[in-house]
Amino acid sequence: MRTFDSRAVMPLNSRLLSCAEKITKNSRIADIGTDHAYVPIYLGLNKGITHAIASDINPGPLENARQNIRKYNLENIIETRISNGLENIESSEVDEVIIAGMGGNLISEILQKSLDQNKTFKKYILQPVQYDVKLREYLCRSGFDILHENIVESDKKIYIIIEVVYTGEKYNLTDFEKFLGKNIENNIKKQKDLCYKYLNKKLKELNNQKNGAEICRNFEKYKYCEKLIKEIEILKKL
Numbered sequence: 001m002r003t004f005d006s007r008a009v010m011p012l013n014s015r016l017l018s019c020a021e022k023i024t025k026n027s028r029i030a031d032i033g034t035d036h037a038y039v040p041i042y043l044g045l046n047k048g049i050t051h052a053i054a055s056d057i058n059p060g061p062l063e064n065a066r067q068n069i070r071k072y073n074l075e076n077i078i079e080t081r082i083s084n085g086l087e088n089i090e091s092s093e094v095d096e097v098i099i100a101g102m103g104g105n106l107i108s109e110i111l112q113k114s115l116d117q118n119k120t121f122k123k124y125i126l127q128p129v130q131y132d133v134k135l136r137e138y139l140c141r142s143g144f145d146i147l148h149e150n151i152v153e154s155d156k157k158i159y160i161i162i163e164v165v166y167t168g169e170k171y172n173l174t175d176f177e178k179f180l181g182k183n184i185e186n187n188i189k190k191q192k193d194l195c196y197k198y199l200n201k202k203l204k205e206l207n208n209q210k211n212g213a214e215i216c217r218n219f220e221k222y223k224y225c226e227k228l229i230k231e232i233e234i235l236k237k238l
């Protein structure tokens, strides 16, 4: 019997709230790189998850997590566990996995190591803070199907959240899809103003890359940036 105060709330910023909202009700979850454990606590209070593993590679953040879990009286459903990525987490104990607040390279490494251990989970919520292009490249060449992507603004920054399942079927994404996400056109229909900010952010990134490519005389990269800049400018007009 859970004894937490039913009025207890865990305020989440929109980045973490958007990750939490993608979790299926009554599922068992693992939050990799949990740090403060805010997401499992929110899910424990609001989404009826039956079991959560709040996991981190470092003991300091995990102690942080433990204190917060205790504060909300959720020790009976949220356990803490030291783990490098998904290394110490078994598929049999978890349905859905959240990996948020890390670079796309590190997220790809974590996913690959777990495939090397023959481990897959029902669903993954990925929130790369940078290198999202590298992450999409990894996902399509490794058989992770992108179900959905959405854009959120949190603390005046723009983030993306990618929901994926492992199918094992490899596929291709165009440069445009890798750079902006798989369903950018749909997102524009739903979140016009936010997408406009997102496109501007991505244009800035491309212009920086293009300048760098010009200085290094990297002709191929220069052309790649130029092509994407044109495509994004067209999209912006639409």
Ligand SMILES: C[S@@+](CC[C@H](N)C(=O)[O-])C[C@H]1O[C@@H](n2cnc3c(N)ncnc32)[C@H](O)[C@@H]1O
Pocket: 016, 032, 033, 034, 035, 036, 055, 056, 057, 058, 061, 083, 084, 085, 086, 099, 100, 101, 102, 106, 110
């Ligand atoms: C920036 S915090 C993100 C915290 C939270 N997930 C969020 O999005 O707000 C990154 C956390 O990931 C942890 N971390 C870094 N590499 C990791 C790995 N390979 N496996 C598990 N945790 C890792 C760090 O110790 C840190 O607590």
